[in-house]
Amino acid sequence: MARDPAATRDRLVDAFAEIVVGSGARSATLEAVAAAAGVSKGGLLYHFGSKDALVDGLLERLRKLAAEDLEQMRTAPEGPAVYYVRTSATEGLQGDEVVDPLSRVIIATMRLAQEGDTRTVSAYAAINEAWRQLIEVQVGGDRVLARLVQCIGDGLWASSSMGIPTPDLDDVVARVQQLVESSRHGDGGA
Amino acid sequence: MARDPAATRDRLVDAFAEIVVGSGARSATLEAVAAAAGVSKGGLLYHFGSKDALVDGLLERLRKLAAEDLEQMRTAPEGPAVYYVRTSATEGLQGDEVVDPLSRVIIATMRLAQEGDTRTVSAYAAINEAWRQLIEVQVGGDRVLARLVQCIGDGLWASSSMGIPTPDLDDVVARVQQLVESSRHGDGGA
């Protein structure tokens, strides 16, 4: 069942991310990842020579998915800011599976980052920077407002990635939209 | 050197938090914690019968420090909202030491939470709730604005707890102050 190397590598990265998100980085052992992907530990280590290499595979996936998302964000009808804030509030994890592939990979990356892996931190930082720049364009170059909006998204993300829900998400999104629009019409303050 | 049980327990919890923050949860082994606190592994396990008990000790410390901080936040001259946002941006960790005791314990708790520990998540959620309620009081009961402000703080926190700096923190704080003040004078929107 599947001798295609690329497909097997993909399955392994998927399984890795899923386990890290669902059960924590500690549970994502080579054996558990391999089993979830339907191969043996030795099979995994043929494709990824070490656990570090597996992390690299995850980061590669992250960059690819993030690039796609950046395109969606750029062309989002509601605008980048609202898109960012709304998609920052994911749902149902910690045991359950996260449906959105990018969310899953980001959460996995951040969990790994908290273990002190510098590669994961800088990979995330780069993507975060790209997102903010896109928001900044929408708000007419208002650097501070852009950061404000991004922080709101990141704050929502922090809660939801721990399984803490945000009951009034729609209201928050509406308020962000207000902020962004007021930056176009009125002044800004800075 | 130190036969006072309470003092030794405190040193152990301190060392535990410090290692989790500085080197990741994985590095915080019983042996490493014991060594950092100047006792042996067996000595640690006399005071805390298991690693779970050590986590409980950390959570106890968290609640105590958080209660003190809540009092500072309530009486802060700049108001709870600005206090929250400003203190959310910590500096210099991941290898270095975090100077503020509460920040250190919170970061440690959140790292542990990401390993799937439900106790840590609910402990943090309770504290987070208390902070927001205090902000809500300041903004005259505007639930959504309170959440917005808190999200901004949490977003700053997320970055800084990964070692990513926020260059324009002062501007962000100023903008938050603006938002809070406008809720007093003008309307609010919702």
Add this chain to the structure above:
DNA sequence: GTCTATAGGGTGATAGAC
């Protein structure tokens, strides 16, 4: 209260068969 020694289980990685 604090120590050493050790049991018992799990983890990343290698070697070599198929």
Add this chain to the structure above:
DNA sequence: GTCTATCACCCTATAGAC
């Protein structure tokens, strides 16, 4: 490409000396 052994290491926790 994928598997099964196997190694060396590290971790939590217990037992019992001091």
